[in-house]
Amino acid sequence: MAEAGDGLPEKLCRTCAVALSVSGVGLALMTSAGHGGTITATDGPASMMEDLQATLGEGPCLDASNDGQPVLQSDLAATGPARWPGFTAAALDAGLAAVFAFPLQVGAIRLGVLGLYRDTAGSLDRPQLAEALAFAEAATTILLSLQDKATPGEPLHPQLAEAVESRREIHQATGMISVQAGVGMTDALLRLRAHAFSSERSLIEVAKEVVDRRLRFTPEDDHHE
Amino acid sequence: MSVIRTEISRPPAPGGFRDDSGGAGTDVLLAGGLAQLAVELYDVAGIEEAVGLVLAYARRTTTCDCAGVVLVDRRKGLKTGGATDRRVEQADQLQLEYGEGPCVPVSREQPSVLVSDTIVDPRWPRWSPRVAELGLRSVLTVRLCTARSNLGALSLYAIHPGRFTAIDETTARLLARHAAVAIATVLDASTLRQAIETATLIGQAQGVLMERFTIDADQAFAVLGRYSQDNNIKLRIVAAELISTRRLSTRSPVAAADRSPAIG
Numbered sequence: 344m345a346e347a348g349d350g351l352p353e354k355l356c357r358t359c360a361v362a363l364s365v366s367g368v369g370l371a372l373m374t375s376a377g378h379g380g381t382i383t384a385t386d387g388p389a390s391m392m393e394d395l396q397a398t399l400g401e402g403p404c405l406d407a408s409n410d411g412q413p414v415l416q417s418d419l420a421a422t423g424p425a426r427w428p429g430f431t432a433a434a435l436d437a438g439l440a441a442v443f444a445f446p447l448q449v450g451a452i453r454l455g456v457l458g459l460y461r462d463t464a465g466s467l468d469r470p471q472l473a474e475a476l477a478f479a480e481a482a483t484t485i486l487l488s489l490q491d492k493a494t495p496g497e498p499l500h501p502q503l504a505e506a507v508e509s510r511r512e513i514h515q516a517t518g519m520i521s522v523q524a525g526v527g528m529t530d531a532l533l534r535l536r537a538h539a540f541s542s543e544r545s546l547i548e549v550a551k552e553v554v555d556r557r558l559r560f561t562p563e564d565d566h567h568e
Numbered sequence: 569m570s571v572i573r574t575e576i577s578r579p580p581a582p583g584g585f586r587d588d589s590g591g592a593g594t595d596v597l598l599a600g601g602l603a604q605l606a607v608e609l610y611d612v613a614g615i616e617e618a619v620g621l622v623l624a625y626a627r628r629t630t631t632c633d634c635a636g637v638v639l640v641d642r643r644k645g646l647k648t649g650g651a652t653d654r655r656v657e658q659a660d661q662l663q664l665e666y667g668e669g670p671c672v673p674v675s676r677e678q679p680s681v682l683v684s685d686t687i688v689d690p691r692w693p694r695w696s697p698r699v700a701e702l703g704l705r706s707v708l709t710v711r712l713c714t715a716r717s718n719l720g721a722l723s724l725y726a727i728h729p730g731r732f733t734a735i736d737e738t739t740a741r742l743l744a745r746h747a748a749v750a751i752a753t754v755l756d757a758s759t760l761r762q763a764i765e766t767a768t769l770i771g772q773a774q775g776v777l778m779e780r781f782t783i784d785a786d787q788a789f790a791v792l793g794r795y796s797q798d799n800n801i802k803l804r805i806v807a808a809e810l811i812s813t814r815r816l817s818t819r820s821p822v823a824a825a826d827r828s829p830a831i832g
Contacts, residue, residue: 449753452754490760518773518776523779
């Protein structure tokens with residue numbers, strides 16, 4: 344996980360949290376395959392919420408990225424359980440009441456999501472919504488300018504590479520499980536996720552166990568394809 | 569918007585016809601075209617599509633018959649980025665092969681280069697005659713760059729000599745400025761996107777090898793890297809192939825793993 348340094352992404356998240364009076368803000372990379380790694384998150388619940396969504400493969404940030412539009416959940420207790428049962432339960436446990444997720448994209452190319460987490464219920468008013476959208480736009484620009492400053496020959500800027508690298512064991516564990524259980528990558532990742540969720544640990548923690556060969560998955564006859 | 573589009577689409581009439589009279593009208597049409605280009609560029613899914621849009625606008629807003637884009641590749645120098653026409657593709661390709669032609673100086677320092685007639689222009693003794701043979705006589709090449717990076721060049725071609733004027737040059741440079749910003753943005757976005765996807769694929773492929781041959785992550789990476797090098801296939805493609813087919817086609821990964829250690 345990226346340490347809280349003092350680069351532009353960190354500044355953006357901190358400023359955004361103060362400006363919009365939310366409990367936490369997280370900035371994560373996203374692909375069509377899901378969470379691509381947290382770039383940075385403010386102190387408090389944001390970092391855990393990002394991990395949670397990566398672990399579960401569900402949540403407002405993933406939906407915002409997939410749908411290409413903001414997901415505004417002003418009262419998570421009322422509307423969240425039906426939509427994201429796992430995420431909502433944990434978010435409420437962590438004391439959160441509202442989540443607002445803004446996709447970062449260039450045309451049809453999805454890059455990431457800016458997630459705002461708040462401990463009180465209630466909608467963003469219009470000026471707040473406009474401000475949040477402006478922060479999302481700034482975050483997109485920051486991602487692109489970081490990437491633009493990548494060293495020629497290196498595919499990614501170090502800070503982005505760090506976010507991507509933080510998920511390396513998850514991909515490796517997915518590949519290993521797919522052989523162990525004789526399933527495709529999607530199902531292998533689902534099984535890894537299910538295990539992490541049921542044992543109440545993060546995806547990366549469980550993935551490292553698989554990579555270290557302390558945890559194995561077996562073919563399950565009753566497991567649906 | 570559709571009105572602008574209709575107005576600026578030129579009649580396909582060849583024969584050296586051009587209208588230099590409409591100065592102000594051209595500006596209005598150009599401004600409308602650029603505004604729409606900016607909107608459409610915001611909605612593209614990748615670099616090819618962005619280049620395609622720029623080329624389509626170049627066709628509509630200038631007197632060219634065909635157009636092409638050459639892009640600066642971070643590793644390999646110049647590469648062709650797209651063309652409206654087979655002949656342009658060949659003409660651009662020839663510049664890369666010969667290392668001469670209007671794109672070459674443009675990519676380095678000059679903002680634009682005008683070639684009135686490829687039959688008589690002496691600057692590129694190998695390139696010009698070949699392009700003339702392709703039936704392309706006029707060339708106008710403008711640099712694609714942003715404040716930070718040099719992206720390549722946009723070349724407009726015409727089948728008749730002396731087709732391009734100062735007005736076309738202005739138009740082309742304006743177009744190139746907009747195009748460069750859009751292309752730079754899309755390029756960064758798609759590089760970032762692809763790097764994330766590549767990391768996923770390589771990690772999963774490593775995992776398959778790690779499990780199957782009881783090797784560690786570094787050894788698995790070395791196997792993929794060597795296979796990529798030996799067969800001259802990109803690492804990302806090797807990983808994708810391994811994941812979808814569950815094997816590396818020409819050589820046993822076990823044998824490759826045995827003769828390890830890492831090559832990075």
